[in-house]
Amino acid sequence: MEFIWLRQDLRVHDHKPLQKALASGRPVMAGFIFERRFDELTEAGFPRLDEKRYRFLIESLLEMHQQLGQLGVPFVIAHGDTAQEMRNWIQHYHISKIHAYTYPGTEEAEDEAQIKAAAAEFDAETEFYQGDTLFSAAHLPFSPSRMPKSFSGFRKKFEKSGIQPEAEAAFPQEQKPLYLEDHANTGELLMKEFRQLGAKTLVNGGEQEGLRRLHNYLFETQNILRYKEARQGMLDFESSSKLSPWLANGSLSPRRVYYELKRFETEYHANESTDLLYTELLWRDFYHFVLWSQKEKMFSRLGIRQLPIQWNQDAELFEAWSEGRTGYPLIDASMRQLKACGYMSNRARQNTASFLTKNLGVDWRWGAAWFEAHLLDHDPASNYGNWQYVVGIGTDARQLKGFNVIQQGKRYDPAGEFIKFWIPELKYVPKQYLYAPFKMNQAQKNEAALELGHDYPYPVVSLDQSLEEHKLLFQQARDKRTKMLNSTKKRSVSEASS
Incomplete structure (x- = not known):
């Protein structure tokens, strides 16, 4: 057998x-x-x-x-x-x-x-x-042991080599039906199991659902052609391909996505949006090969860069973040969406990850684990790789940079549709205060029928102050790592000369 x-x-x-x-x-x-x-x-x-x-x-x-x-x-x-x-x-x-x-x-x-x-x-x-990847390890334009440290370096290697993804495996042939006594x-x-589950999801699981979504996004609606402009959208389902849940559990092959994308470009049109979808597949490959090379470091507290940042494990702060009760509407709406739908946009993921670590100072692994539990498209390599990127301890790391979640909200949801959908208690708040309702005076709060601390929480931290505190911790960790490396080098030189 x-x-x-x-x-x-x-x-x-x-x-x-x-x-x-x-x-x-x-x-x-x-x-x-x-x-x-x-x-x-x-x-x-x-x-x-x-x-x-x-x-x-x-x-x-x-x-x-x-x-x-x-x-x-x-x-x-x-x-x-x-x-x-x-x-x-x-x-x-x-x-x-x-x-x-x-x-x-x-x-x-x-x-x-x-x-x-x-x-x-x-x-x-x-x-x-x-x-599980678009390109196989056997066809990489570099040795797996010499994995590029940045995505840009990774992509340039492929562009220079001209290597193409291998063809899909042939469709399997049928066998004579095999009967097993307990198979039925x-x-x-x-x-x-299914009947006991009450929670409906944003999309349905299964290979045929994934293939239907791929065909719909490319050929029926041709929404792929506006992906570059639409992808920052936070509420519209069609703002992105939404193929990631099926890619994550293998219901959809990355090579099938690639070759259907190439067929679309040949039959219809190629533009920056179609190239961007290919780039997303490359990002997925990048993190998978990073995980192959870094292994345990991908999940360690210190990250790939081995930075000894002093994270807290404050359960109350983590609960406020995970339940969407931080007092910062962009974060709260995003976390409520995640819990309700099992999905959030890439923009929301970056902002919520940045806020948990660089404003609340909470252990990044708690946040990555929360995403793992709730995201329909959880993929270990992409999830933990992206968390390390945002935190500043992985590849292409943002290091000392943090998101201003008030300005980010104003930029990517200027009309406040995303906020009002997920936080209806803020529906009467004027647009200029929608991402910082705590800045309203009492008369404005009364006009908006909003009582802070009752209808909606006060901010759990000060954005500016908390970010400055994190920068100090980050710099201390970097200095500590430098001292440890220098000490190791001196010891090696001493041992070599003795």
């Missing part, structure tokens, strides 16, 4: 493990494991996976069950420890070979090592493929 171990690759198009297994001529089945770590709480005390993300996953698995069924491939699921569940399957189904994609995350790497060990116990083979329960189990 050939076995497909599914994780963040919930599709049948451009799926090399599935294609290779079915081409072997031996019977093929597939399986997915709900790893028990996703039932755990984070360090900050909230679940790692909220209900909306879980619903999107279940929808994706339901469709995967259907799509695999059309190929004659039975699909099984399990909850628990990855290695133990795989051992059970190997024994029960007499599995001789496991096919799977490999992923850059540290937890994913541990899972893969355990699967290899479990397979070896029963003399089963394992074969891992790379397929999979669909029933998934539907039972």
Whole structure:
């Protein structure tokens, strides 16, 4: 029996493990494991996976069950420890070979090592493929050990090389339907899980939904052509492609997006917006390869730059941020949108990340974990990579720069539509005060039917003062790192000369 171990690759198009297994001529089945770590709480005390993300996953698995069924491939699921569940399957189904994609995350790497060990116990083979990125590691225009430190350097390497993404894997051939005695329960189990979930999401999960969205955005509405101008929008669904949720759990292949984009450019039009969507795919690749090269540093408190910043773990400040009660409307509207929809714009993500760390001084890993729990499009490499970028401890880091969330709101939501939608208690506030309602005098507050501290909170911090305090902490951390590096160099020189 050939076995497909599914994780963040919930599709049948451009799926090399599935294609290779079915081409072997031996019977093929597939399986997915709900790893028990996703039932755990984070360090900050909230679940790692909220209900909306879980619903999107279940929808994706339901469709995967259907799509695999059309190929004659039975699909099984399990909850628990990855290695133990795989051992059970190997024994029960007499599995001789496991096919799977490999992923850059540290937890994913541990899972893969355990699967290899479990397979070896029963003399089963394992074969891992790379397929979560547009470009494969084998075709990089540089050695993985010499990964460019910035995105601009990364992109220039590709532009200079002329390397193109490899073609999609051929669509898998059908096999004669394979009947497993307990396989029929999979669909029933998934539907039972689905019926217990009440939270609806911004979009529905599943490969066909992702492919429909791709076709709609490119060919039906051609909204891709205004992506450059629209992408900073914070309320309009069509302000961006919204393909990221399906890319994140592998319901949509990045190569399918790329080749459909190229087809659109050939048949219709190429402009700065179409190039920008390609750039977003490159950004995704960049962070995936950064994770491959940096591993644990991507998730460490010090970050890739190993800066010993003294973060606080103030639960009250974190709760105000996560629940949208900071007293700064841009932050509060963005966080309320995230909790309600499982999505927020890139502009909102950068502002909320900057505010949590550079104004509240809260441990950036708490914020990244909150995004991981709630974002439908959570991708470990992109999420943690972007957090480190904003915080100033990763690649292309912003370092001492912080966002002024009042000015950002005025610039990107000048009419206040985003704020009034998500914070209806501010709907009567004059536009000039909408992003700083605390600046109104009492008469203006009365006119707006707003009582600060009751209807809407006072600011939890002063923007300017808190940013200056963070700059001091940042500089102290940088000085400390410099001293440590100099001390290490002196010690090395001394040891070499002795």
